[in-house]
Amino acid sequence: MTFDTALRASEILMALAFIQQSAEHLTAAPRERIIFALRIILSALLLAHLQTAWVLLGLLVLGLWALHLFQGPYNGGSDRMSLLILACLCAIAWVPDPIWQHTIYAYLGFQVGMSYFISGWVKLKNPEWRSGLALADVFHFSAYPVSEDLRRWANAHRILTLLSWGVILFEVLFPLAFLSQTLLMIALILAAGFHLSNACLFGLNRFFWIWLAAYPAILWLQDRLI
Amino acid sequence: MPALIPSWRFFSTITPSVRIEYVITQLDALTNADWQEFRPRATQLTSSAVIKRLLWNPHWNETLFLVTCAERLISAPSQHSIDEINTRLLRQLTATPRPPAPSQYLYFRLAFWERQGIELTKTIEYVSEGTPIGGAVNDL
Numbered sequence: 001m002t003f004d005t006a007l008r009a010s011e012i013l014m015a016l017a018f019i020q021q022s023a024e025h026l027t028a029a030p031r032e033r034i035i036f037a038l039r040i041i042l043s044a045l046l047l048a049h050l051q052t053a054w055v056l057l058g059l060l061v062l063g064l065w066a067l068h069l070f071q072g073p074y075n076g077g078s079d080r081m082s083l084l085i086l087a088c089l090c091a092i093a094w095v096p097d098p099i100w101q102h103t104i105y106a107y108l109g110f111q112v113g114m115s116y117f118i119s120g121w122v123k124l125k126n127p128e129w130r131s132g133l134a135l136a137d138v139f140h141f142s143a144y145p146v147s148e149d150l151r152r153w154a155n156a157h158r159i160l161t162l163l164s165w166g167v168i169l170f171e172v173l174f175p176l177a178f179l180s181q182t183l184l185m186i187a188l189i190l191a192a193g194f195h196l197s198n199a200c201l202f203g204l205n206r207f208f209w210i211w212l213a214a215y216p217a218i219l220w221l222q223d224r225l226i
Numbered sequence: 227m228p229a230l231i232p233s234w235r236f237f238s239t240i241t242p243s244v245r246i247e248y249v250i251t252q253l254d255a256l257t258n259a260d261w262q263e264f265r266p267r268a269t270q271l272t273s274s275a276v277i278k279r280l281l282w283n284p285h286w287n288e289t290l291f292l293v294t295c296a297e298r299l300i301s302a303p304s305q306h307s308i309d310e311i312n313t314r315l316l317r318q319l320t321a322t323p324r325p326p327a328p329s330q331y332l333y334f335r336l337a338f339w340e341r342q343g344i345e346l347t348k349t350i351e352y353v354s355e356g357t358p359i360g361g362a363v364n365d366l
Contacts, residue, residue: 083229141346
């Protein structure tokens with residue numbers, strides 16, 4: 001995958017994710033509506049590949065405005081990934097040197113790998129995750145399960161222990177997928193499936209769309225390094 | 227900087243989980259008040275509802291934001307968190323065919339659920355001041 005192709009794929013996927021996120025704010029209070037209506041317009045311009053550098057800068061300003069409005073992220077990790085991708089794409093659009101452009105895009109690819117590895121590592125260190133108890137607690141009393149019916153899963157201790165170890169091992173071993181392009185493709189398909197199941201079970205739909213937007217960066221980085 | 231070097235420590239520990247409960251009543255009439263959970267989750271979701279929520283999930287994401295505000299209100303209290311919770315509760319509660327009377331007040335409280343041994347326990351850690359419905363509706 002060439003740098004330009006991967007970069008354009010990231011721009012398109014991020015613009016689509018931003019439109020999805022922003023549309024959800026159009027029924028909110030007026031000040032919030034204005035920010036996200038502007039974000040939809042700029043995302044559409046990004047899709048159309050018009051004035052890309054200025055559009056990315058405008059999106060970054062809106063992102064910081066939203067951070068101020070909500071006094072932090074609105075949607076936790078998905079906002080963090082949104083801002084990271086946006087900051088990297090914006091920097092790439094404004095730095096003239098191709099070496100710096102490649103370095104910044106490589107950093108985005110590196111962070112995608114870290115998002116899985118660190119998430120797995122903190123679970124691996126926690127005995128409650130290793131025993132399956134933490135995942136049982138997520139189903140039992142956390143704010144995340146989308147329906148009361150799902151809370152019954154908290155009683156399936158053996159399955160939850162297996163699932164916990166499946167998630168931990170997948171996340172911790174994710175960096176090894178870097179060794180081959182086929183392995184990385186398989187790992188990213190599994191990772192997308194993981195985000196999709198989180199969207200279905202815990203309502204974390206924004207994570208699914210925005211992580212997809214970062215995948216071209218890690219695919220390009222792997223292609224470049226190995 | 228957190229945007230450029232993000233923390234990816236998702237679900238590192240499972241902490242007590244907050245629910246926002248509210249009541250609309252007369253000023254300071256909280257004795258025996260009938261507290262209701264704000265946006266209780268559905269008993270069951272159909273497959274089509276789950277698929278639809280992949281693209282359109284504004285209430286759920288707003289509820290998760292309110293959970294964040296509630297947690298901030300305990301760890302680092304601020305007027306911003308109180309205002310966000312009050313405003314978003316009032317927007318939903320007054321947008322019904324039978325909105326509450328303007329002379330009434332909205333109160334909310336934060337109930338934290340956690341597991342102690344095998345038992346689930348609920349602790350009320352915050353009760354808000356009353357917000358007049360009549361005065362607030364014009365600001366929504």
